Amino acid sequence: MPRTEEQYKDIREQRRAIIKDTAMEMFAEKGFAGTSISSIAKKAGISKGLMYNYFTNKEDLIKTIILDGFNIVVEVFDANKDGKLTREELIFFVKETSNILKANVSFWRLYFIVMMQADVIKLIENEFMDFLMPLLTTLIKYFENQGVENPEAHARLLGATLDGISLNYVVDPEHFPIDEVTDLIIDKFLK
Amino acid sequence: MPRTEEQYKDIREQRRAIIKDTAMEMFAEKGFAGTSISSIAKKAGISKGLMYNYFTNKEDLIKTIILDGFNIVVEVFDANKDGKLTREELIFFVKETSNILKANVSFWRLYFIVMMQADVIKLIENEFMDFLMPLLTTLIKYFENQGVENPEAHARLLGATLDGISLNYVVDPEHFPIDEVTDLIIDKFLK
Amino acid sequence: MPRTEEQYKDIREQRRAIIKDTAMEMFAEKGFAGTSISSIAKKAGISKGLMYNYFTNKEDLIKTIILDGFNIVVEVFDANKDGKLTREELIFFVKETSNILKANVSFWRLYFIVMMQADVIKLIENEFMDFLMPLLTTLIKYFENQGVENPEAHARLLGATLDGISLNYVVDPEHFPIDEVTDLIIDKFLK
Amino acid sequence: MPRTEEQYKDIREQRRAIIKDTAMEMFAEKGFAGTSISSIAKKAGISKGLMYNYFTNKEDLIKTIILDGFNIVVEVFDANKDGKLTREELIFFVKETSNILKANVSFWRLYFIVMMQADVIKLIENEFMDFLMPLLTTLIKYFENQGVENPEAHARLLGATLDGISLNYVVDPEHFPIDEVTDLIIDKFLK
DNA sequence: GATGAATGAGTATTCATTCAT
DNA sequence: AATGAATGAATACTCATTCAT
Numbered sequence: 001m002p003r004t005e006e007q008y009k010d011i012r013e014q015r016r017a018i019i020k021d022t023a024m025e026m027f028a029e030k031g032f033a034g035t036s037i038s039s040i041a042k043k044a045g046i047s048k049g050l051m052y053n054y055f056t057n058k059e060d061l062i063k064t065i066i067l068d069g070f071n072i073v074v075e076v077f078d079a080n081k082d083g084k085l086t087r088e089e090l091i092f093f094v095k096e097t098s099n100i101l102k103a104n105v106s107f108w109r110l111y112f113i114v115m116m117q118a119d120v121i122k123l124i125e126n127e128f129m130d131f132l133m134p135l136l137t138t139l140i141k142y143f144e145n146q147g148v149e150n151p152e153a154h155a156r157l158l159g160a161t162l163d164g165i166s167l168n169y170v171v172d173p174e175h176f177p178i179d180e181v182t183d184l185i186i187d188k189f190l191k
Numbered sequence: 192m193p194r195t196e197e198q199y200k201d202i203r204e205q206r207r208a209i210i211k212d213t214a215m216e217m218f219a220e221k222g223f224a225g226t227s228i229s230s231i232a233k234k235a236g237i238s239k240g241l242m243y244n245y246f247t248n249k250e251d252l253i254k255t256i257i258l259d260g261f262n263i264v265v266e267v268f269d270a271n272k273d274g275k276l277t278r279e280e281l282i283f284f285v286k287e288t289s290n291i292l293k294a295n296v297s298f299w300r301l302y303f304i305v306m307m308q309a310d311v312i313k314l315i316e317n318e319f320m321d322f323l324m325p326l327l328t329t330l331i332k333y334f335e336n337q338g339v340e341n342p343e344a345h346a347r348l349l350g351a352t353l354d355g356i357s358l359n360y361v362v363d364p365e366h367f368p369i370d371e372v373t374d375l376i377i378d379k380f381l382k
Numbered sequence: 383m384p385r386t387e388e389q390y391k392d393i394r395e396q397r398r399a400i401i402k403d404t405a406m407e408m409f410a411e412k413g414f415a416g417t418s419i420s421s422i423a424k425k426a427g428i429s430k431g432l433m434y435n436y437f438t439n440k441e442d443l444i445k446t447i448i449l450d451g452f453n454i455v456v457e458v459f460d461a462n463k464d465g466k467l468t469r470e471e472l473i474f475f476v477k478e479t480s481n482i483l484k485a486n487v488s489f490w491r492l493y494f495i496v497m498m499q500a501d502v503i504k505l506i507e508n509e510f511m512d513f514l515m516p517l518l519t520t521l522i523k524y525f526e527n528q529g530v531e532n533p534e535a536h537a538r539l540l541g542a543t544l545d546g547i548s549l550n551y552v553v554d555p556e557h558f559p560i561d562e563v564t565d566l567i568i569d570k571f572l573k
Numbered sequence: 574m575p576r577t578e579e580q581y582k583d584i585r586e587q588r589r590a591i592i593k594d595t596a597m598e599m600f601a602e603k604g605f606a607g608t609s610i611s612s613i614a615k616k617a618g619i620s621k622g623l624m625y626n627y628f629t630n631k632e633d634l635i636k637t638i639i640l641d642g643f644n645i646v647v648e649v650f651d652a653n654k655d656g657k658l659t660r661e662e663l664i665f666f667v668k669e670t671s672n673i674l675k676a677n678v679s680f681w682r683l684y685f686i687v688m689m690q691a692d693v694i695k696l697i698e699n700e701f702m703d704f705l706m707p708l709l710t711t712l713i714k715y716f717e718n719q720g721v722e723n724p725e726a727h728a729r730l731l732g733a734t735l736d737g738i739s740l741n742y743v744v745d746p747e748h749f750p751i752d753e754v755t756d757l758i759i760d761k762f763l764k
Numbered sequence: 765g766a767t768g769a770a771t772g773a774g775t776a777t778t779c780a781t782t783c784a785t
Numbered sequence: 786a787a788t789g790a791a792t793g794a795a796t797a798c799t800c801a802t803t804c805a806t
Contacts, residue, residue: 008765033224036800047384047767049803058801116307118222121362153371156359157379160372161348164355168347180344181351188348188379193620193788194785202790228776238792243777384767385806393769415606418796429771434798500686501604503744535753538741539761542754543730546737550729562726563733570730570761581786609779620788622782631780 016054019044020065028110032062032120059123062114066124069111070131072100085142091190097162098182101169109170135159158189207245210235215256219300223253257305257315260298261322263291276333282381288353289373292360300361326350349380398436401426406447410492414444414502441505444496448506451493452513454482467524473572479544480564483551491552517541540571589627592617597638601679604686605635639687642680658715664759670735671742671755678746685743708732731762 022044026035037058041048055061085093101108114120121128136155143151165185169176194202213235217226228249229239246252276284292299306319327346334342356376360367385393404426408417419440420430437443467475483490496502503510518537525533547567551558595617599608610631614621628634658666674681688701709728716724738758742749 031224033222037802038800048801049768050766052802053765113307116304118219118304119225122221150371150375153368153375156368157352157356157372157375160355160359161352162355163358164351164353165348167354167358168351177341177344177347180341181348184341184344184348193786194790198785199789206790227774229774239776240778240793241791244790249776384765385769389806390768397769413606415604419798420796430797431772431799432770435769440797498685498740499604500601500682501607532753532757535750535757538750539734539738539754539757542737542741543734544737545740546733546735547730549736549740550733559723559726559729562723563730566723566726566730610781611779621780622789623787625781626786 012054015046019046019051019054019061020068023061024065024107024110024114027062027065027117027120028113032114032117062120063124063127066111066115066120067127069108069115070127074131085138087190090139090142091186094162094185094190095182097166098169098178101166102173102178105170105173108166109173112167112170154189158185161185161189203245206237206241210237210242210245210252211256211259214252215301216297218253218256219297219304222304253305254315256298257302258318260295260302261315261318276329278381281330281333282377285353285377285381286373288357289360289369292357293364293369296361296364299357303358303361345380349376352376352380394436397428397432401428401433401436401443402447402450405443406489406492406496409444409447409499409502410495414496414499419443444502445506445509448493448497448502449509451490451497452509456513467520469572472521472524473568476544476567476572477564479548480551480560483548484555484560487552487555490548491555494549494552536571540567543567543571585627588619592619592624592627592634593638593641596634597683598679600635600638601683601686635687639684642684658711660763663712663715664763667735667758667763668755670739671751674739674742675746675751678743681739682743685740727762731758734758734762 019040023035023040026040026043029035037051038048040061041051051061055064136159139155139158140151143154148154162185165176165178165181169178210231214226214231217231217234220226228242232239232242242252246255327350330346330349331342334345339345353376356367356369356372360369401422405417405422408422408425411417419433422443423430423433433443437446518541521537521540522533525536530536544567547558547560547563551560592613596608596613599613599616602608610624611621613634614624624634628637709732712728712731713724716727721727735758738749738751738754742751
């Protein structure tokens with residue numbers, strides 16, 4: 001009996017996930033340019049040719065991986081999509097950032113490593129900005145409403161700080177005191 | 192008659208400088224793996240073959256560049272070598288960080304990119320840690336002396352924040368308001 | 383649908399044979415170092431890249447060719463694998479050498495020319511010794527059992543003589559009286 | 574005081590000799606293609622550019638070396654030019670072969686390597702044959718006078734044996750017992 | 765859908781040779 | 786005569802991508 005359309009779709013999606021996971025691991029390990037399509041295929045247990053059935057090319061593969069990560073973040077902050085931010089929402093936002101990191105360190109470790117690569121950044125520059133700017137605008141508005149002197153500097157500093165924390169945690173999750181540091185940010189920025 | 196030894200030395204040093212500057216710019220622009228030796232040669236106005244007269248290979252070139260910059264950093268923070276930090280010294284430290292970044296964006300861009308690449312990290316891992324750990328220790332001591340509740344969290348947060356700022360500035364130097372953000376850090380952490 | 387495993391195997395074996403034959407001819411004509419991979423590819427009617435699908439590198443190619451020849455010889459002398467040699471076996475051995483040469487002069491002509499090249503010898507030194515030493519040891523034992531005064535010199539001389547005959551025959555098969563010379567060796571060494 | 578013309582000529586000739594000796598050693602060690610002009614220059618203690626003042630190019634250098642050696646050989650066997658061979662002369666001939674080999678292994682190593690390369694053979698083929706054929710004829714006559722059944726087979730076998738010995742010795746001069754083997758030939762063929 | 769053979773442009777690197785000084 | 790910087794063509798090898806089956 002042939003598989004149902006549903007089953008085929010499931011197989012495809014599982015396989016896509018395997019390819020993406022494998023690729024992310026290898027991109028993190030050897031760099032984007034240093035990882036060949038055929039080595040990913042081999043490790044993922046499929047043929048080279050079949051890779052192109054799932055992703056149109058190498059660029060598509062890395063973009064998909066990166067955008068998947070964006071989407072997770074975007075989804076989490078869905079609550080703020082109205083463009084307005086209360087103090088409580090922002091505190092949630094900050095805490096949630098650390099929770100997401102802690103919940104899946106290994107994924108985000110790879111994610112950061114992959115994202116930092118110059119050639120990768122170049123590929124997703126536009127999408128990255130499309131994702132980042134609304135968040136930044138919302139933050140700036142928040143600090144404006146708080147009546148601080150330099151709202152953009154505040155917003156940029158908070159963003160940069162969250163980047164720095166993520167990076168430090170992800171590089172050395174065992175030693176970086178993420179909970180204390182998170183509390184400290186809230187204390188410094190949001191009290 | 193051949194040129195004098197002095198003349199040959201001058202030629203070599205000038206050429207080496209041109210190659211390093213050009214390479215750094217391109218590595219920062221396109222990444223290490225994404226920049227070919229021949230494209231550097233072309234941009235530097237010399238032949239591909241001559242590159243190998245000045246650097247034994249691509250790895251030698253990137254290492255030389257990284258270590259050159261590393262020496263600059265070590266020299267700048269030499270003042271803090273006593274291991275004790277006053278508030279004024281720390282403020283100087285923070286400001287100097289942004290000054291160094293601004294003074295040579297393209298180098299620090301490359302520097303960050305390189306530090307993120309797993310296989311390149313291994314090349315200078317040891318030297319990097321030898322440089323970083325004393326700074327962290329000194330920072331922790333500073334916050335201990337300030338009598339804050341969680342000195343390590345403060346030190347880590349400040350370090351992470353400087354990382355995040357550096358990263359954000361380096362990725363988009365035209366838009367990131369580094370001076371305002373720097374003032375804000377001083378205001379938040381060191382007042 | 384992909385080809386069957388059988389089909390792929392057939393394709394690979396045919397291609398490998400074509401590449402090896404072409405390479406041997408060119409190595410004999412222009413020397414190992416003087417023959418480029420891409421020129422072999424062109425003459426074999428395939429792309430440069432495909433060469434590396436069949437042989438991991440140039441060294442692998444020459445080694446495969448040389449070891450193919452060893453294996454033919456080893457197989458023929460399989461009968462002597464017990465390490466003991468009767469006079470009859472040794473006579474068979476000597477006669478078989480000339481028979482093998484006569485049966486495929488053109489192959490062995492190329493083979494000798496390729497084998498004589500210093501850079502080639504260097505690459506297969508170990509394998510060559512692994513192949514040669516057992517034969518030599520067996521020969522020495524034979525002459526020991528015959529009670530001659532200097533068994534190693536006898537064994538070496540017989541080996542060198544067979545080399546010289548092969549070389550002379552292969553260089554000029556039409557004029558070199560291989561049968562008479564073979565009979566003479568048997569007469570001189572094995573009576 | 575400037576050097577005399579004579580002195581300049583002496584210096585040139587000494588330098589040419591040094592270059593040739595150095596080159597021969599390196600060609601024998603690493604093969605012709607595997608030895609770079611600049612490595613010869615470095616080992617000979619002169620600049621790369623000056624090499625071209627002494628030899629018009631790499632081919633000129635190898636040809637000069639080969640023809641030099643060829644002249645040595647012709648000179649040594651001049652004594653046998655009368656076409657008649659006594660047993661004592663033939664024994665001297667055989668012994669002299671091994672003496673010449675032993676006296677300059679690295680040259681003969683190179684010489685054999687070069688003779689094996691098809692395109693180089695064509696350069697000196699004629700001179701080589703002019704030298705070899707009379708020797709063969711003389712040998713055949715010798716065995717005729719000895720009253721052996723098949724004089725040509727004897728002459729060919731002796732020639733081939735000397736070739737084989739030369740080859741084996743030159744390939745592995747440290748282990749090949751050339752003196753014992755030489756004595757054995759004399760014993761087998763010339764007693 | 766699936767395979768892996770096949771392509772060709774691209775990469776780092778080497779080296780004989782030239783040339784300004 | 787002497788130097789070594791400079792060139793550029795050539796080489797081994799890689800890899801994203803295509804395609805016949």
